[in-house]
């Protein structure tokens with residue numbers, strides 16, 4: 001049975017960032033991720049805020065993101081654009097960069113820090129005892145860790161199994177999100 005001090009369930013942005021932070025602190029950490037790679041269905045997040053860029057700068061990896069994204073004034077409040085170019089920070093702007101690129105760059109950093117990422121495997125259940133956590137994976141393997149961290153998204157299996165409530169304020173509106181591709185055929189009018 002493989003053992004790590006910390007197992008992170010989920011290799012999205014949160015899991016990857018935490019893995020990098022723990023590895024820098026000298027912790028034996030590993031990630032279990034059900035996707036085979038960082039490919040995403042859909043665009044999801046479109047960039048990084050000034051504060052996130054500052055944090056990535058503190059970790060010495062902001063240039064990797066800046067090299068691939070597009071700097072712009074994107075901060076806003078109540079549908080108003082705010083220009084933060086006179087803010088006292090090295091990153092007084094936002095960065096346009098799709099989530100799949102953000103995840104790929106984070107995964108590259110985590111790999112350089114030699115964090116094992118167990119891909120194409122899903123955490124199916126876990127049990128806690130006095131000395132740690134035993135984790136069961138979808139390929140039939142078991143793993144042992146002192147700590148398990150649930151970075152497995154909004155519908156987190158880890159959160160639910162641990163009995164942690166996802167409390168939220170009352171919902172007074174709902175939205176439908178769609179991604180559309182324009183297909184242009186020379187013989188046909190364009191279809192969206």
Ligand SMILES: Cc1cc2nc3c(=O)[nH]c(=O)nc-3n(C[C@H](O)[C@H](O)[C@H](O)COP(=O)(O)OP(=O)(O)OC[C@H]3O[C@@H](n4cnc5c(N)ncnc54)[C@H](O)[C@@H]3O)c2cc1C
Pocket residue numbers: 009010011012013014015032033034035042043044045046047099121122123124151152153154157177
């Ligand atoms: C349709 C959609 C559109 C979005 N649009 C935007 C946007 O425009 N701007 C913006 O800022 N944000 C957007 N978001 C939000 C953004 O994508 C999330 O904030 C971000 O992905 C959260 O990262 P995370 O790592 O916490 O969780 P996730 O990205 O959900 O990552 C969780 C990871 O855990 C893995 N996982 C789940 N269960 C298990 C398990 N049992 N075992 C192993 N692995 C598991 C998943 O495969 C996934 O890789 C959008 C999200 C969605 C769904």
